[in-house]
Amino acid sequence: MSAESIARWNAIPLDRPEPGPEQASTLKRSRSEDGHSDRDDDDVSLVSRSPSPVDRMDVDQSIDKYDEYHRGPTREVITVETRLKSTNKGFAMLAKMGWAEGQPLGLSGDGRIDPIPFTIKNDSTGLGKVTQDVRMIETTVSQRRELDSERMTKESEEQRKAREDAAAKKAALQQEISSTLRPFYCELCDKQFKNVAQYDEHTNSYAHHHKARARDMQAAQKLMQGRGTKEDVDRRKEKERKREEREM
Numbered sequence: 356m357s358a359e360s361i362a363r364w365n366a367i368p369l370d371r372p373e374p375g376p377e378q379a380s381t382l383k384r385s386r387s388e389d390g391h392s393d394r395d396d397d398d399v400s401l402v403s404r405s406p407s408p409v410d411r412m413d414v415d416q417s418i419d420k421y422d423e424y425h426r427g428p429t430r431e432v433i434t435v436e437t438r439l440k441s442t443n444k445g446f447a448m449l450a451k452m453g454w455a456e457g458q459p460l461g462l463s464g465d466g467r468i469d470p471i472p473f474t475i476k477n478d479s480t481g482l483g484k485v486t487q488d489v490r491m492i493e494t495t496v497s498q499r500r501e502l503d504s505e506r507m508t509k510e511s512e513e514q515r516k517a518r519e520d521a522a523a524k525k526a527a528l529q530q531e532i533s534s535t536l537r538p539f540y541c542e543l544c545d546k547q548f549k550n551v552a553q554y555d556e557h558t559n560s561y562a563h564h565h566k567a568r569a570r571d572m573q574a575a576q577k578l579m580q581g582r583g584t585k586e587d588v589d590r591r592k593e594k595e596r597k598r599e600e601r602e603m
């Protein structure tokens with residue numbers, strides 16, 4: 356800042372003079388009247404340096420303009436259904452490029468005529484999730500196998516017979532298989548084997564031998580107990596005999 360301008364700044368009085376009637380009107384300047392040169396700005400006091408906002412209501416605007424003043428000019432509402440007016444900027448641009456209303460867009464002129472429709476999504480699921488769910492439900496319901504009970508209620512007499520025949524055949528087959536496999540059945544362990552190899556392996560296994568040992572031990576124990584009681588009986592008989600001898 357030059358010394359000259361500093362001096363000018365200092366010369367500005369700090370207390371603002373009371374605005375007289377004619378001064379009040381000059382304070383209410385519009386922006387266009389504001390000087391833009393430095394010199395002009397420097398002549399204005401500190402207080403009035405920032406221009407007060409132009410009070411639009413102050414100008415000779417009628418009370419009818421109040422709403423417009425607060426909300427701004429009413430906007431033209433464009434929806435998918437309403438057509439653009441010829442005053443619309445985009446309309447004018449398209450028209451300048453040779454487009455006429457009702458014509459499809461695109462270089463080859465085969466674009467869409469109507470705007471892209473849209474649906475409003477109010478939920479928070481991912482895009483396409485609902486469609487996927489619906490599709491999945493539909494396929495699940497259509498492909499679900501009928502329950503046996505459901506099928507039975509629907510079947511005719513011969514269908515029922517066929518089903519029963521099949522069941523009987525299956526049971527017979529099962530019977531046959533079990534009789535064929537009889538040699539590969541371990542009675543001790545109550546286990547059925549399908550071939551010699553499996554059966555062999557089982558009879559050599561620890562589990563099988565363990566069972567066999569346990570069974571043998573139990574048998575031996577029973578035998579011992581039986582013998583014990585037999586001995587007791589013998590002893591009693593012997594005692595009785597001796598007593599009879601003494602009595603005689």
Ligand SMILES: [Zn+2]
Pocket residue numbers: 541542543544545557558562563566
């Ligand atoms: Zn066994």
